[in-house]
Amino acid sequence: MSHSAEPMPMTARRSGPLSGTANVPGDKSISHRALILGALSVGETHITGLLEGQDVLDTAKAMQAFGATVERLGTGEWKVNGVGVGGFAEPEGVIDCGNSGTGVRLIMGAMATTPISATFTGDASLSRRPMGRVTDPLELFGAEITAREGKRLPVTIRGAADPVPVRYKTPVASAQIKSAVLLAGLNAPGETVVIESEPTRDHTERMLAGFGATITTEVTEEGRVITLTGRPELKPQPVAVPRDPSSAAFPVAAALIVPGSEIRVPGVSRNPTRDGLYVTLLEMGADITFENPREEGGEPVADLLVRHSALTGVTVPAERAASMIDEFPILSVVACFAQGATVMQGIHELRVKESDRIDAMAVGLRANGAVVDDTPDTMTVHGQGGLPGGASCATHLDHRIAMSFLVAGLASDQAIAVDDGSPIATSFPDFLPLMQGLGAVLD
Numbered sequence: 001m002s003h004s005a006e007p008m009p010m011t012a013r014r015s016g017p018l019s020g021t022a023n024v025p026g027d028k029s030i031s032h033r034a035l036i037l038g039a040l041s042v043g044e045t046h047i048t049g050l051l052e053g054q055d056v057l058d059t060a061k062a063m064q065a066f067g068a069t070v071e072r073l074g075t076g077e078w079k080v081n082g083v084g085v086g087g088f089a090e091p092e093g094v095i096d097c098g099n100s101g102t103g104v105r106l107i108m109g110a111m112a113t114t115p116i117s118a119t120f121t122g123d124a125s126l127s128r129r130p131m132g133r134v135t136d137p138l139e140l141f142g143a144e145i146t147a148r149e150g151k152r153l154p155v156t157i158r159g160a161a162d163p164v165p166v167r168y169k170t171p172v173a174s175a176q177i178k179s180a181v182l183l184a185g186l187n188a189p190g191e192t193v194v195i196e197s198e199p200t201r202d203h204t205e206r207m208l209a210g211f212g213a214t215i216t217t218e219v220t221e222e223g224r225v226i227t228l229t230g231r232p233e234l235k236p237q238p239v240a241v242p243r244d245p246s247s248a249a250f251p252v253a254a255a256l257i258v259p260g261s262e263i264r265v266p267g268v269s270r271n272p273t274r275d276g277l278y279v280t281l282l283e284m285g286a287d288i289t290f291e292n293p294r295e296e297g298g299e300p301v302a303d304l305l306v307r308h309s310a311l312t313g314v315t316v317p318a319e320r321a322a323s324m325i326d327e328f329p330i331l332s333v334v335a336c337f338a339q340g341a342t343v344m345q346g347i348h349e350l351r352v353k354e355s356d357r358i359d360a361m362a363v364g365l366r367a368n369g370a371v372v373d374d375t376p377d378t379m380t381v382h383g384q385g386g387l388p389g390g391a392s393c394a395t396h397l398d399h400r401i402a403m404s405f406l407v408a409g410l411a412s413d414q415a416i417a418v419d420d421g422s423p424i425a426t427s428f429p430d431f432l433p434l435m436q437g438l439g440a441v442l443d
């Protein structure tokens with residue numbers, strides 16, 4: 001669904017100590033993949049803990065449009081009756097992926113080797129984002145693709161009738177490119193190979209293996225070489241979606257910067273390919289304990305205990321960027337409350353997310369009294385152990401920008417407002433009540 005809601009201004013004010021338990025929603029990346037692999041399996045996939053954010057709901061609708069039966073059984077509990085690899089039907093209407101880069105790029109991959117046509121659109125934010133990074137490799141399989149100028153949405157794909165397998169080295173570290181190629185490879189004969197020089201989130205590989213595909217990952221001099229054998233019969237699996245470390249980042253950051261806070265965030269995924277923010281926060285001196293480590297639904301998870309902390313700025317090396325790619329906006333907020341410079345390196349990909357996240361954060365933080373430098377590929381926040389606040393920030397249809405500034409306002413001297421909090425519903429629909437439940441002064 002394209003973003004059509006009225007802008008929703010929101011304001012965060014300096015709050016007393018945060019306390020209690022933050023039950024953050026299910027992981028967005030895993031939720032998309034559970035629906036897509038469920039739709040490509042023969043039989044019924046049962047999903048619990050699914051994120052019911054707009055991005056994922058748009059993927060559920062798309063899977064129905066391609067012929068799968070998708071049904072909501074209760075909160076976070078869904079079942080998908082799939083059509084099998086190569087079984088997608090041609091959708092009647094346009095596939096509107098709303099705000100979701102993951103949704104549109106993975107679904108394009110999943111249909112590109114089936115002889116059907118589909119047209120993809122999205123909201124104003126998604127329509128600005130580059131799609132050539134996915135359509136280029138999909139053409140190598142034999143798909144015919146037309147796009148708007150600059151390889152932007154709308155994109156129309158005529159899937160390959162006679163697909164050939166592909167060996168593809170991703171030009172940027174991107175799990176969405178990797179996943180699109182692997183999903184296309186499912187319906188190509190022989191072996192499809194993706195090579196990535198930097199490791200990115202590996203949920204697609206884990207879940208494909210769980211659904212019975214033959215997939216291997218080898219670490220070589222070139223990087224990670226992932227090999228998928230095409231045309232498997234995917235077998236439905238129960239999927240228990242762990243809680244999203246990218247969503248957990250917001251209450252965790254709030255507890256770290258609001259004096260006197262102590263909160264718990266149970267059942268958060270600790271997949272090493274998603275763990276960069278937590279590694280960084282510990283280096284900064286954050287008081288975070290990872291309790292009860294265990295495995296749930298094929299992913300490592302733990303319960304987080306987080307206390308307000310005195311923090312010091314650090315340098316985040318470029319090679320860590322992929323493992324915390326969505327967490328730089330909230331890290332830049334935490335960095336304002338640390339002493340000294342936090343330098344974020346190798347983060348050019350932030351410029352092509354839902355917004356230019358380097359620019360959105362630098363502009364909004366400066367308006368609120370922070371000292372921030374940015375280059376095409378880096379951002380440096382000169383932490384002063386606090387933030388004056390007092391300004392309103394533009395969110396540019398970007399959920400993570402909205403939540404980051406609202407968290408900042410819970411600990412800044414003056415209130416911080418955002419022009420539009422409605423995009424938060426794409427990934428964290430219960431953000432407002434959850435944060436209010438911890439004691440955040442937010443409306």
Ligand SMILES: O=C(O)C1=C[C@@H](OP(=O)(O)O)[C@@H](O)[C@H](O)C1
Pocket residue numbers: 028029030101102173174175176177179201325326349
């Ligand atoms: O594969 C995924 O689920 C995602 C991959 C990342 O994007 P890129 O692949 O563009 O880095 C990330 O930013 C996005 O939120 C989710």
Ligand SMILES: C=C(OP(=O)(O)O)C(=O)O
Pocket residue numbers: 028099100101102103326353354400427
């Ligand atoms: C970049 C993000 O998502 P997507 O690419 O799926 O729009 C995100 O959730 O921060």
